[in-house]
């Protein structure tokens with residue numbers, strides 16, 4: 001689903017690499033925590049998956065697309081297949097919860113009856129049924145993050161990237177948010193969560209990729225398979241359409 005092959009990325013030629021020779025393989029349907037200290041490269045790794053940044057060397061493949069040679073006109077289709085959640089929710093403050101989520105589908109040109117059906121289903125999934133008419137400032141931090149997650153998943157992306165999704169939340173609320181991400185993962189979405197919150201990571205039995213100064217220093221799959229098994233899979237196992245409406 002996502003493959004980094006010897007990826008090095010420098011923001012400018014003189015500086016140390018933000019990512020340094022990173023090789024990583026993430027299968028469809030996996031849940032992966034990306035951990036590491038501030039500045040270790042977690043955000044850069046995620047930004048490369050949505051083609052916000054390109055490698056200085058090496059190759060990034062997402063759902064069979066080589067992002068190094070992806071034409072600009074195909075970037076929107078790539079991004080339609082990837083939901084993104086940030087630490088700072090980024091909600092539209094003058095719109096209700098419902099309108100925040102519906103807006104994504106309106107921009108994608110979805111039909112009104114489809115929006116009317118999909119938005120309540122998504123609010124239900126994230127545990128916000130009954131809050132559709134609230135404004136963002138009337139919600140707790142955890143609820144606001146749930147809106148942000150609803151917005152990211154309402155287009156039914158194959159991949160969900162969450163960059164420090166619990167960074168502004170207390171420990172108990174954080175656990176609820178990661179449980180929600182786990183529930184979304186169980187619907188078939190590949191989920192990556194960047195975090196420096198070791199407490200959270202320890203509570204969930206998931207694969208953990210650790211970055212240090214841009215290098216992968218640990219890649220542990222807990223309870224099941226190991227890296228050796230995954231890397232033995234044929235290349236086709238990593239590919240597939242991110243967006244069924246794909247490359248139009």
Ligand SMILES: Nc1ncnc2c1ncn2[C@@H]1O[C@H](COP(=O)(O)OP(=O)(O)OP(=O)(O)O)[C@@H](O)[C@H]1O
Pocket residue numbers: 011012017018036037038039040041042043044045196
């Ligand atoms: N726009 C930028 N221009 C130049 N250097 C950058 C830029 N963004 C990040 N960097 C550098 O790249 C390295 C990796 O940063 P990155 O933001 O990916 O780390 P991070 O692990 O996500 O950190 P944090 O947890 O603080 O968000 C750091 O050395 C950082 O200073």
